Amino acid sequence: MNADVRRIFLAQALRAFAYGFGAILLGVSLEASGWSSGRVGLLLTAIVAGTAIMSIAVGTLGDRIGRRRFYASLFLSLAAAGIVFALTDEFWVLVPVALLGALSTDVVESGPFTSLEQAMLAGGVDNRSRPRVFGNYNAIATLAGSVGALMAGGPALLREAIGGFPSDQRFFLVFVPAGVMGAVVAARLSRQVELEKRPGLGLPLHRSRANVFRLAGLFAIDSFAGGFVVQSFIAYWFRVKFGVSVEVLGLVFFFVGLLQAGSFLVATRLAERIGLLNTxxxxxLPSNLLLAAIPLAPSFPVAMILLFGRFALSQMDVPTRQAYLAALVDEDERTAAAAYTNTARYLTRPIGPALAGVAQQVTLGLPFFIGGGVKAAYDIAIWSWFRRVPIGTEEAGQLQEAKR
Structure with a gap:
């Protein structure tokens, strides 16, 4: 593992911690602001839209401007956003800042930061090492984000112990050191993370354009289906169906985070044996069948076991998907390929929760069936379309060696 990879891991951990902390803090601050649900929805939509817009900018301009320069500027935008969100709750001030694309509604985002990191990591290692690097990358993000989420409860505890402690909103200032330190780390990356020759004004995708657009469409479908079963809905379903307490739900989802982090590491070892697409x-596919089975569980322990089984498998496609995409495209297409496929996921994901709300009117567990069914169809489609598409020669040689 070279120095650039370690620096990217550090920068990503700083950001994931800030996002984990901010995801909880944002919800608490919006509730305290007294805004209408419509305004809350518009601000969250602006954050998602900003992520998509900046991801497209990364895909189109990232290699022309320079990956390190763009990466550092995103971290500085994160610091600036933290200052604004800490000092004001004026809706018309926060929306333009949200549209800058530096914030995220998720602990582990798939936006402009991730698109640049995927391209830089892919160029820093060979095809044989790449899956493990992406596995470590995602595990670090999940663990750092989980720690950030746990730390988000600190201000409330301190406020109970110390009179006159600042409001929760002021703690968005945590984004400032995270952003500044991230920018410093980005500036210390070597020239090796850049393309040897920056592209001109032509399209950033060329040989792999058709495959990237096809993958983007499939990833959009998968993300749309995931929107039916976001974590907040799963927690709501357990609460309504089995009367599970908030404390127990917190432990359940903390353990889910640990399972996900571990699964990233297992996935990369499995990919070395059976290949990226197979993994x-x-x-x-089996994780989605487990997902669809959850509403059929007769008791909370059975439903919890199905949930744990689902999450032990469901995220194993994340590092392998990133490594597969990097191997599928040429080196000078990686930034654009990562950005466009990540953007596709962001564009469709908000639709799922809205439709899930309608589906619940039919029966409470229907979103599980829809989400699991559509995701299973995605698995079959990507296998059918891409199992004969050649990828990087190094991985092909690796698989042949493993079969001997």
Whole structure:
């Protein structure tokens, strides 16, 4: 593992911690602001829209401007956003800042930061090492984000112990050191993370354009289906169906985070034996069948076991998907390929929760069936379309060696 990879891991951990902390803090601050649900929804939509817009900018301009320069500027935008969110709750001030694309509604985002990191990591290692690097990358993000989420309860505890302690909103200032330190780390990356020759004004995708657009469409479908079963809905379903307490739900989802982090590491070892695409499909498909089975569980322990089984498998396609995409495209297409496929996921994901709300009117567990069914169809489609598409020569040689 070279120095650039370690620096990217550090920068990503700083950001994931800030996002984990901010995801909880944002919800608490919006509730305290007294805004209408419509305004809350618009601000969250602006954050998602900003992520998509900046991801497209990364894909189109990232290699022309320079990956390090763009990466550092995103971290500085994160610091600036933290200052604004800490000092004001004026809706018309926060929306333009949200549209800058530096914030995230998720602990582990798939936006402009991730698109640049995927391209830089892919160029820093060979095809044989790449899956493990992406596995470590995602595990670090999940663990750092989980720690950030746990730390978000600190201000409330301190406020109970110390009179006159600042409001929760002021703690968005945590984004400032995270952003500044991230920018410093980005500036210390070597020239090796850049393309040897920056592209001109032509399209950033060329040979792999058709495959990237096809993957983007499939990833959009998968993300749309995931929107039916976001974590907040799963927690709501357990609460309504079995009367599970908030404390127990917190422990359940903390353990889910640990399972996900571990699964990233297992996935990369499995990919070395059976290949990237096989690992993506043959772990994701059974996880979706487990997802669809959850509303059929007769008791909370059975439903919890199904949930744990689902999350032990469902995220194993993440590092393998990133490594597969990097191997599928040429080196000068990686930034654009990562950005466009990540953007596709962001564009469709908000639709799922809205439709899930309608589906619940039919029966409470229907979103599980819809989400699991559509995701299973995605698995079959990606296997059917891409199992004969050649990828990087190094991985092909690796698979042949493993079969001997």
């Amino acid at each position: 993506m499909v043959f772990t994701h």
